[in-house]
Amino acid sequence: MTTADSKRHLPTTSLIPNTMNSLSTPELANLLPPCWATMVTEWLKEDTPSFDYGGFVVGEKQETAVLLGKSKGVVAGKPFFDEVFKQVGCRVEWLVEEGEAFEPIKEVAYVYGPARQLLMGERVALNMLARCSGIATRARHLRQLKDAHGFPGIIAGTRKTTPGFRIVEKYAMLVGGIDTHRMDLSSCIMLKDNHIWSQGSIPAAVAKARAAGGFSIKIEVECRSEAEADEAVEAGADIIMLDNFDAKGLKAAAASLRQRWTERGRPNVLIEASGGITEETITEYFCPDINIVSLGSVTQGVPHVDFSLKIQRASA
Structure with a gap:
């Protein structure tokens, strides 16, 4: 032969x-395991382990905050972002879809709640969103290269993920349009x-x-x-x-x-x-x-x- x-x-x-x-990108949140919200709780505990001094300064006045996308990329991580602000008593209104590409400077979402709660969730949510979106952006580019060259196989990530953050990073791969590879040693x-x-x-x-x-x-x-x-x-x-x-x-x-x-x-x-x-x-x-x-x-x-x-x- x-x-x-x-x-x-x-x-x-x-x-x-x-x-x-x-796979419908907005439905990818349905893949998340039942325990994922507890991971968000741990993020918040790590960032505010005792007194919230800055929150004391700004108080409980109801405010609106705008989420700005300041560099080109693909939005990924909405379920985690929502959960951060849900756990601190705030509400998120999105202006873009999960997996949507944008050019800066872009108004991506509004977040409503007491000032001290908005600021309590701010850095945790932004750190997650920045990394998740960065991975999705690279994954999207790899997927585009695959499609442009007519490669019929699969582009995949690896198990080289951040301890404690793997579920977010694997989720980002799916938002970007590539395969997660094995999830863990048991897969x-x-x-x-x-x-x-x-x-x-x-x-x-x-x-x-x-x-x-x-x-x-x-x-x-x-x-x-x-x-x-x-x-x-x-x-x-x-x-x-x-x-x-x-x-x-x-x-x-x-x-x-x-x-x-x-x-x-x-x-x-x-x-x-x-x-x-x-x-x-x-x-x-x-x-x-x-x-x-x-x-x-x-x-x-x-x-x-x-x-x-x-x-x-x-x-x-």
Whole structure:
């Protein structure tokens, strides 16, 4: 079978549906777990652990504050922003939709409530919104690159998230239009170099993982060479991660693996590219033999979107 023939059997669109085609961005809040509001409570406890001196100064006068988007970006994080102000007794009125792109300076929302409560929630809400929107903005750009180049596979984030803030960052990926990858250690079994070294071989690590995870959890193996990838597929891995390949080497390895394992009756093995891929270089890795491209830079070192909250001054 030729490489051209093997490409007709790629599982990109059939096995990995483009999830964002079927997800409505305003409804993404329905994905949040029951415990997420307690996370917001902890944020507020951290920021006001004892006396609120500034709040004492401004008092209880009812005020209106305007949320301004001061740098270009995609708005993401509305459920968390709403919950911050709900917990301090304020109300939010949004002027934009979740996932909407805007140009500065943009009035994004109004927040109503007592002055001291508005200021109590201000920094917590802004810090969250700035980071969540920054991740969504980068994710949106990656999604646009995927669509513009006709890449049929999936762009995904990674587990390189901030401790205690993961649910917000994974949510932001979905708002931006990319895949979250595995949510945590319980979502998918990923066997990296340390796992393999501890067991002595790829087959031994995969066998132990399968015995624990059963039939319902996928197993992914990080591979540094074609030989390791062959070993992982032979051992029964569902996903092969080609890690830290340059773009040319990755494409060659993926094409070779795809053809070989299609001929051997495993055409549906998923191939993921990861390691050192950035927003600037991702298009070099697009090819029909790759199913998934993942980037840690979706969450690491991402610029934040600049927002401010200003209490409106009464006219003279």
